[in-house]
Amino acid sequence: MKKWPQVVLLFWCAMAVIAPWLGFQPDAIDLAHILNAPSLTFLLGTDDLGRDILARLIAGAGVSLTVAGVVTLVTFTAGTTLGLVAGYYGGWVDRVLMHVTDVFLAFPGILLAIAFAAVLGAGVDNLVLALCLTSWVGYARLTRAQALSLRGRQHVQAAQTLGASTPRILLRHVLPMLAPALLVEATFSIASLIIAEASLSFLGLGIQPPHASWGAMLRDGVRYLLVTPHYVLAVGVSLMSLVLAVNVLGDTLRDNFDVKR
């Protein structure tokens, strides 16, 4: 019971990975079976175009996890590098970075991602780009603050005296010290990226039809809320289970590493 977040996360990852071998056709339209209730053939029923909701739910999980994974990888690398350099060197590089992050943080929540996605145009590439453009800020601020305080530490000064190169100091003596905090940050960031992807898709900005995504499915489901309430419920519960699992995992990591937010 205590390991349920790991189990839920693994479940969705596994479903996303084995989806191609399950023989589902998430995009196959079947007008003879529109808005069916759950049955043995369609475990979660069908949507307004007769598509299998379970198949689309699994396809959507894949999209959600892939987008969150790719964006996390890119922004983690970019944000951490920027923060390390700015915090370690200080000076004008640091001031410029701080001003830029201040501006990005002035746009609350998902607003800037919506704006970027809207002008870039719909589609999964632009969705990833919009999320990358807005999600690096947290890593940069965190790394910068830590690097700033670490550069005066004795072990860093010792490395400097011994003539270690700056990249080596940053990678071997500074980065490892803040790995726990970054890992916790990344975990929470994955949860908010899953929500962000679904939000943008809900607004019609993310993954385009006929392909499935949780946000777009929720939007479709709301239209048939009275006829097929299980549609919205299935997608919502799936989304919530994944986000909850990742968040609880983040809490556990934070407590284990004793990281302060």
Added chain:
Amino acid sequence: MLLKRLFGIIPVVFGVLLLTFLLSHLIPGDPVEVMLGESATAADRSALRAELGLDQPLPIQFVRYLGKLAQGDFGASIHSHEAISHLLAQRIPATAQLALLSLAIAIMVGLPLGIIAALRYRRWPDSLATVSALAFAAMPNFWLGPLLMLVFALWLGWVPVSGMESRLSIVLPALTLASGLAAILTRMTRASMLEVLNEDFVRTARAKGLPERTVILRHALKAALLPVVTVVGLQLGSLLAGTVITETVFGWEGLGRLLVESIEKRDYPVLQACVLVIALTYVVVNLLTDLVYARLDPRVRFSS
């Protein structure tokens, strides 16, 4: 310090203006073509290009943009040719109403829950509050909204499904919008109260025989609320951004709905204006939060 904080927002505001201005230049290809569609004639295109000032170099465009904004001129909608300032004036009251009601709900739910959870630490009221806060934090507005709609509008029929005709129409969008902030407030108040309850001054208050009520409400709560104020200010931003989704779910004709409509119609000047208004509101809210914090906490004084 107060002046420093006030002047500190100038570069941020400038950056926000620059970034919103640059948004329309991120449109891939020719923005005019994207806005007008393929059926437009060459004359239409050059007319719009001149109207938007796109034939000028970027810095000049930006200065003109700032100059117009300073006069309260946000330009005109490409779709309806209405003045954007007029559109904003129509929509902002609805959003303000929704956001303020949500804020009030979040505070009225989050604070008491957090206090009760801290006082009943590790007993069932604490577990209940903690678990529900976690669950609601994991429920984005576009999932909680339809859920509330299903239960309270479609099944129970207590409130309208959507729109804003009835006085009860605001209930579901306000509850939806409040949920996230209420969850965070519960967690923050609980953590803050737990910390304060172990402090010496609380023990002193109890030792001198004050009633428990006074100890909690007058001594502990006052100190515990300080960090909570900052969180409310910061999270008001998420609430503002949340109006975009919530208003879309419930057909609430506010600023957020206007923003989504502008995306659907590719009405980029309107989109820019909405984003700008929300971001600037957030900057001001954060400034106000800092000022309130400084007034509440004697340790922070902006005057030198």
